Amino acid sequence: MLFVSILFWAFFASYIVHILDETLLNGGFVKWIADNFWPTYNVRMFFWFNGAFIGAVAVSNILFDSYGGHWVILPLVFVAGFVTHVLTVHVYWTIRLNTYSPGLVTSLLYLAIFYLLLKYCVGGHLISHKDFIIGTVVGIATLGTFLTVGPTVLFPRITRHRH
Numbered sequence: 001m002l003f004v005s006i007l008f009w010a011f012f013a014s015y016i017v018h019i020l021d022e023t024l025l026n027g028g029f030v031k032w033i034a035d036n037f038w039p040t041y042n043v044r045m046f047f048w049f050n051g052a053f054i055g056a057v058a059v060s061n062i063l064f065d066s067y068g069g070h071w072v073i074l075p076l077v078f079v080a081g082f083v084t085h086v087l088t089v090h091v092y093w094t095i096r097l098n099t100y101s102p103g104l105v106t107s108l109l110y111l112a113i114f115y116l117l118l119k120y121c122v123g124g125h126l127i128s129h130k131d132f133i134i135g136t137v138v139g140i141a142t143l144g145t146f147l148t149v150g151p152t153v154l155f156p157r158i159t160r161h162r163h
Contacts, residue, residue: 004121008061008075014109022103029102038156076135081143083114088148
């Protein structure tokens, strides 16, 4: 299970690097989202959103490290949710808008980690097929949907109605 844990912590580290990418490249993710989808999105929102997710990912990894077993599902939810975000926001909107989405390059690390989890952890029987499927489906349906629809459709509509 050490290899599984290392991959989950690698995901955590790649998320930190991803936040730096989103902060520094192409004017930053905040500007990119504000210019293209959600005009009222700001640095404070970016900070608290990512701070909460950093904490949640760390807690999920610690729970898996401490208890093992089916606790593997929780970190898988985050990996699958963020992989969905890579494909639906960073890749899709970079192509659609023909402009670099800050975070695109480093978010590809999530795809590599997901691949390694599937190939060596599920394939090597370190994670059960059932737990992997549950974590992936729940991650896509919850976190992936939230990270896809939230900043591009839902939150812009909610804030537009308030103004």
